[in-house]
Amino acid sequence: MLKIYRIWFLFIFVIFSALNALPQNKFEGYNLFLDVPETHKSQTCALRYSSPQTDVTITDLNTATPMKVSACETTTRVTQSGSTATMRGSAADSKWCFTGEDKRYRITFKGDQYAGQIAYDWIATPERPGIYNIKDFGAVGDGTTDNTIAFKSAMAFIASRNGGTLQIPEGDFVISSPVTLSSGIAIQGVSAITTLAPTNNVVKQNPSRIKLRGTNRALFRIGECVENISIRDLELFGESNEGTSGIEAVGAFMSSQNFYFERVVFQGFNRGFYAHGLPITTFAWQFDYIKFNHCRFVYNRDAAIYSDVINSDWKIEGCMFMNPKRTPTTNANSMHFEHAGLILIQDTFGGGFLSAIGGIFLDITDSASITVINSQTEQMTASIVYNGAQLQFAGDYSYPMTIINSIFGAPIIFKARRTFVSTGNLYGPNTFQADERLRVYSTGDRFCYDGYTLGCQSTGTKKNFDRATVIFMTGQLDEGSVKGHPTFFGTDVQFGTPVQMPSILQNALPAGKPNGSVVYCSNCRRNTTPCQAGGLGAPAMVVNNQWSCL
Secondary structure (H helix, E strand, O other), rough: OOOHHHHHHHHHHHHHHHHOOOOOOEEEOOEEEEOOOOOOOOOOOOOOOOOOOOOOEEEEEEOOOOOEEEEEEOOOOOEEEEEEEEEEEOOOOOEEEEEEEEOOEEEEOOOOOOOOOEEEEEEOOOOOOOOEHHHHHHOOOEEEEEEEEHHHHHHHHHOOOEEEEEEEEOEEEEOOOOOOOOOOOOOOOOOOOOOOOOOOOOOOOOOOOEEEEOOOEEEEEEOOOOEEEEEOOOOEEOOOOOEEEEEEEEEOOEEEEEEEEEEEEOOOOEEEEEEEEEEHHOOEEEEEEEEEEOOEEEEOOOOEEEEEEEEEEEEEEOEEEEEEEEOEEEEOOEEEEEEEOEEEEEEEEEEEEOOOOOEEEEEEEEEEEEEOOEEEEEEEEEEEEEOOOOOOOOOOOOOOOEOOOOOOOOOEEOOOOOEEEEOOOOEEOOOEEOOEEEEEEEEEEEEOOOOOOOOOHHHHOOOOOOOEEEEEEEEOOOOOOOOOEEEOOOOOOOOOOOOOOEEEEEHHHOOOOOOOEEEOOEEEEOEEEEOOEOOOOEEEEEEEEEEOOO
């Protein structure tokens, strides 16, 4: 009998020892948090720290196991009470460290006057840090579960490592409040096929999709002092287009730079990508070096891309804008820039549908240099509108707008001073609406469709560049000039070969030409005013409103 008791005692001792010998996971972090304020009056970065004296509460998320945590460094103090524990970070750098049996614990602490209470689900330090899965932070991609805290936790955890890659596996991940992006993060999905895309895919939903639930909010936010973010192969989807944004960037004092979006779908928002400054700096926030590469913008209500910042070096390449129908409450624009600096749009298409005409492909209030290459739009209200708001001081001649090898049939409207350089483009016969403030340099442009395809319609009434000041223009034989508007060549021009003036008979010298007009009169007598026929020919110039032969 005693032998049996000894066996049971040994068995219980072994089990107890095994339970106490469960591997301890290490958890490391800082009193840091991510938040984008809008009421600050001085430099306030999106990534900030609470005081080292702030109490950090650890909560057990797994009730099936006992709460057992302890400090793993002498700089961290941990006090446990039931299913929670309290700790403080290092006084030097706010860093803390503890060990526990579970893979994930909830961390809560007080933020600042803008952020309030902070809550993150913190994961154990992985053996090979740098690449993380959103499901490690508790996310469930079932299309119903709210994953906001999982995404916020992932951003803070990766920020504490100064960057890393967050993988979004197959699933439909719901977010209900904005998630602030951290510097150095790369978000990687598995596909960029648009939900309900007219392809031969069996499942009509993007394999990895992040879905925003609610109105008047953004899915992701970018604040001040943020740089080097990339998002790839992912769909951002809005359940509502009432005041929503796929990505919203907002700031006032400190610039943010270097953002790369590749094969990202922005679908169903009010504004797919929305960058704006705050009123405290008259919206003049610097938000630079933005790249959209092969992205799709589908049915975004106000604008697919909307920028009201002092931006520089944006590139929109290989993108497609599918615009909704323009209505009194839906602008349905592809791109809107309040202040645009060094914008390059290349290999990009935007449009609506024959029964649902979209808004404006490129809507600009004021800008520095703009370049559009090999791009096209159709079934839109307008191709380009410059200074549609008709601000008094918008536009100048220092920075050109250049369009190369593109196709635009919908109106191009200028309502400000502008230098316009156009090379090798195809326009419709009545595309331009401009006044004399637009200065045009045109080479090799066409103003009607080829007769063997759609036919040159309204050839007798086409306006080409309308009332713009044409500085230089070449084109097809029947399109190389604007009727009633001369072509100007500027001053101090040196020609490498003799200049041949048009040859006209005396009785065909046109009336009403301005003083200084010059032709060659092939049968005029020299030294006659007005020019008289019967001679061997002479140069003729309009002097004092009549033709005088030299």
